[in-house]
Amino acid sequence: MQRKHLPSVQESTGFPEGLKHVTKEKLTQKSFKSNILDVFMAYIFKFFGILAIILLGVILFFLIRESIPALREVGIAEFLTGQRWNPSSSEPGYGALPFILSSLMVTTGALVIAVPWGVFTAIFIAEIAPKRVRELLKPVVETLAIFPSVVLGFIALVIIGPIVAGVFGLSSGTTAFTASVILSVMALPTIVSIAEDALKSVPKSHREAAYALGASRWETIQNVILPAAMSGVFAGVMLGFGRAVGETMTVLMAAGNALDMPITQFFGVWLPEFFQSVRTLTANIAIQGSDVPWGSLHYSSLFVTAIILFVITFIVNLASDLLISRQRRKIGHE
Amino acid sequence: MNKRTVQTFWFSICGLFAGLTVAALAFLLYWIISQGAGVLSWSFITSRPEANMTAGGIWPALVGTFYVAALTIVISVPVGIGSAIYLNEYAKQGPLVRVIRLCIRNLAGVPSIVYGLFGLAIFASFLGLGTGLLTAAITLSIMVLPWIITSTEEALRSVPQSFREGGLALGATKWQTIYQLVLPSAIPGMATGSILGLARAAGETAPIILTGAAYFLPVAPSQLTDQFMALPYHLYILATQHDQTEVVRPIAYGTALVLIMLVILLNLAAILIRQRYRSKNEDL
Numbered sequence: 001m002q003r004k005h006l007p008s009v010q011e012s013t014g015f016p017e018g019l020k021h022v023t024k025e026k027l028t029q030k031s032f033k034s035n036i037l038d039v040f041m042a043y044i045f046k047f048f049g050i051l052a053i054i055l056l057g058v059i060l061f062f063l064i065r066e067s068i069p070a071l072r073e074v075g076i077a078e079f080l081t082g083q084r085w086n087p088s089s090s091e092p093g094y095g096a097l098p099f100i101l102s103s104l105m106v107t108t109g110a111l112v113i114a115v116p117w118g119v120f121t122a123i124f125i126a127e128i129a130p131k132r133v134r135e136l137l138k139p140v141v142e143t144l145a146i147f148p149s150v151v152l153g154f155i156a157l158v159i160i161g162p163i164v165a166g167v168f169g170l171s172s173g174t175t176a177f178t179a180s181v182i183l184s185v186m187a188l189p190t191i192v193s194i195a196e197d198a199l200k201s202v203p204k205s206h207r208e209a210a211y212a213l214g215a216s217r218w219e220t221i222q223n224v225i226l227p228a229a230m231s232g233v234f235a236g237v238m239l240g241f242g243r244a245v246g247e248t249m250t251v252l253m254a255a256g257n258a259l260d261m262p263i264t265q266f267f268g269v270w271l272p273e274f275f276q277s278v279r280t281l282t283a284n285i286a287i288q289g290s291d292v293p294w295g296s297l298h299y300s301s302l303f304v305t306a307i308i309l310f311v312i313t314f315i316v317n318l319a320s321d322l323l324i325s326r327q328r329r330k331i332g333h334e
Numbered sequence: 335m336n337k338r339t340v341q342t343f344w345f346s347i348c349g350l351f352a353g354l355t356v357a358a359l360a361f362l363l364y365w366i367i368s369q370g371a372g373v374l375s376w377s378f379i380t381s382r383p384e385a386n387m388t389a390g391g392i393w394p395a396l397v398g399t400f401y402v403a404a405l406t407i408v409i410s411v412p413v414g415i416g417s418a419i420y421l422n423e424y425a426k427q428g429p430l431v432r433v434i435r436l437c438i439r440n441l442a443g444v445p446s447i448v449y450g451l452f453g454l455a456i457f458a459s460f461l462g463l464g465t466g467l468l469t470a471a472i473t474l475s476i477m478v479l480p481w482i483i484t485s486t487e488e489a490l491r492s493v494p495q496s497f498r499e500g501g502l503a504l505g506a507t508k509w510q511t512i513y514q515l516v517l518p519s520a521i522p523g524m525a526t527g528s529i530l531g532l533a534r535a536a537g538e539t540a541p542i543i544l545t546g547a548a549y550f551l552p553v554a555p556s557q558l559t560d561q562f563m564a565l566p567y568h569l570y571i572l573a574t575q576h577d578q579t580e581v582v583r584p585i586a587y588g589t590a591l592v593l594i595m596l597v598i599l600l601n602l603a604a605i606l607i608r609q610r611y612r613s614k615n616e617d618l
Binding site: 034035042045047048049050051062066116117121124125128136141142146147148149150151152155158159188192216217218239242245246249252253282290295302309310314316317318321 | 365
């Protein structure tokens, strides 16, 4: 019997192309040098590892450092409660309250649209769609996620704005509502992908148990899968909020950027004014940041608003982090 | 109502929203392509803006975007890979790694405009680099770093553990194993992450407004400290800052189309690399 040709290790299936050049001799060349190098590289990588901590620290340090002059001169209370922003006038105002309210308002409006849209889409992708439809939907969501925000802002300006102005009889279409609509498109991919992950992480046994009890597919989704995935879905919503509140270009181009308070009194109750031009925290920094004299009080006051923004996103991200780890624990324990 | 009807109703609702997602993307693409295709030509891409940006092309903005995105990748990819190697190959699970991961997630959540302001404060003002290509690229690098780290880590995780064990068993040092066995196998995954980072850097506007993008500058930057034009900022200016926004609208659509094409092509490349890599690794 003829002996079969035995494949060498490298010819055997699946050995990656890129590794064909590796030989035992080369790989195990041992020398004093290679040992020193090994120790040295371990330190190098440790540095790269803790770089993330250093960077976050440096960012915080510089934001605080640059905002100290304004905080000393004006005080944080004025920033948080003042209603007039005009740092460069002879009677300067440093009230960032309109920006804070506008940011929260525009973002909340965006979520009112994006949460049902995103969660239902995620349910469809994760639970309902046949495989081929799913394969089509995922790249669609991914493509939406990579749309440059300036292009979406442009679309809001030329299409959504005029429609809003026409439908609601406004003189200008750049309003908080317009910004909310386009921001919902920006927050959507984040919500869909995190919610989808959460739905998928629910163990198969849950589903099978529900089916065995006679539940329909929808009843299973509604009563078993959604409740089990709830913290993950919330995490997606939080991340979507973080993404939307920090978004600059779309809001800058769609919201009109007026300095007024975005609320109005209606029979003694303060209500948000969605069909009015507003300016968010992000938009204000983008507008004034590029030509403000470095080191001026105005410059410093922009850093105070950046810290306010940073704190908002930090809290939101932390909350979503906690929710995701809760989701993992919950699924893991069951 | 019977079970079936209820189910059909809710499934239709879900399908409707999913359909809305597809429709939104289709509309966005259709609108930009149909409006922008008219002005798109070879000379639009290769010529300078003229007559106060009401005529001519986008060449300097395209070059500026290429420069700043390339420089961003040159800075962020080595750092990101280093960080991912530490997290995936060297670090032991513990409080330090938890803190590092928390910081990475927080860096990913910092609004882009805050990065811009930070870049202005530290690189432009404190370190004296001024606003320009280098300041913008370093700022963008820090911004895309979390994405590069995450995608590189994913690539490293997909390298079978047996590769590392095999290397170490043959007597290679840890670094020799990583450098000669683990990294080459992870290259396609890392390339995917870098290309996605490139796309993100190319499409980003807010940080470069503060750190070095120029309103109008018809020549390509020749030094690292030069200011530059960039496609997304150019679009922003044409759409809102120009004194004849209606007149330059076709050019704005053309700019938007080129920007979208650039970003989508980069992502397509990333997806193709990822898929090729996946099918190759399946039999491992």
